[in-house]
Amino acid sequence: xxxxxxxxxxxxxxxxxxxxxxxxxxxxxxxxxxxxxxxxxxxxxxxxxxxxxxxxxxxxxxxxxxxxxxxxxxxxxxxxxxxxxxxxxxxxxxxxxxxxxxxxxxxxxxxxxx
Amino acid sequence: xxxxxxxxxxxxxxxxxxxxxxxxxxxxxxxxxxxxxxxxxxxxxxxxxxxxxxxxxxxxxxxxxxxxxxxxxxxxxxxxxxxxxxxxxxxxxxxxxxxxxxxxxxxxxxx
Numbered sequence: 001x002x003x004x005x006x007x008x009x010x011x012x013x014x015x016x017x018x019x020x021x022x023x024x025x026x027x028x029x030x031x032x033x034x035x036x037x038x039x040x041x042x043x044x045x046x047x048x049x050x051x052x053x054x055x056x057x058x059x060x061x062x063x064x065x066x067x068x069x070x071x072x073x074x075x076x077x078x079x080x081x082x083x084x085x086x087x088x089x090x091x092x093x094x095x096x097x098x099x100x101x102x103x104x105x106x107x108x109x110x111x112x113x114x
Numbered sequence: 115x116x117x118x119x120x121x122x123x124x125x126x127x128x129x130x131x132x133x134x135x136x137x138x139x140x141x142x143x144x145x146x147x148x149x150x151x152x153x154x155x156x157x158x159x160x161x162x163x164x165x166x167x168x169x170x171x172x173x174x175x176x177x178x179x180x181x182x183x184x185x186x187x188x189x190x191x192x193x194x195x196x197x198x199x200x201x202x203x204x205x206x207x208x209x210x211x212x213x214x215x216x217x218x219x220x221x222x223x224x225x
């Protein structure tokens with residue numbers, strides 16, 4: 001049973017389209033994250049939710065909107081996709097604040113914008 | 115500005131040839147330093163947490179150490195299954211839940 005699962009694994013879409021990525025964790029964690037990994041493999045935090053409350057909101061275009069319906073789910077909606085949005089998006093979860101540094105990552109969703 | 119720099123970018127080892135990866139950091143105040151392993155097409159997998167200079171952690175052929183400016187990940191007598199990208203991350207004091215990652219070192223171990 002997968003601990004952090006995200007769907008879809010692959011998205012290929014045209015510029016200007018809107019897309020969503022869904023994430024679910026069954027670890028009982030109260031904190032969830034979205035990270036973006038670009039072509040140079042840098043992993044950068046985008047958002048973090050703790051018990052459905054937005055805690056971290058990095059400098060990310062307004063076209064990206066996260067939503068956490070409950071503490072086990074965190075979705076990412078992207079409007080008006082641009083070429084530069086092509087990347088792998090990882091969902092992760094942890095116990096509160098990741099004090100131990102232990103994040104559990106999903107397998108990633110590779111977004112390709114044409 | 116907080117920075118995490120990993121070197122080398124890539125490392126090719128023969129099976130059994132021990133080596134070390136470096137993670138140097140410049141942060142306003144370190145809360146913790148973490149090592150992860152990432153296999154191709156997968157999400158990062160947590161390995162170690164280090165909180166203070168002088169601390170060491172070990173797991174199988176991997177050993178992580180921490181000084182006030184850098185951390186090393188030593189791979190002793192590596193096997194092909196140790197091939198992966200190793201990522202270093204830091205958490206700065208006061209930055210709740212936020213891990214800042216380095217670019218990683220890609221390690222290939224050949225038989």
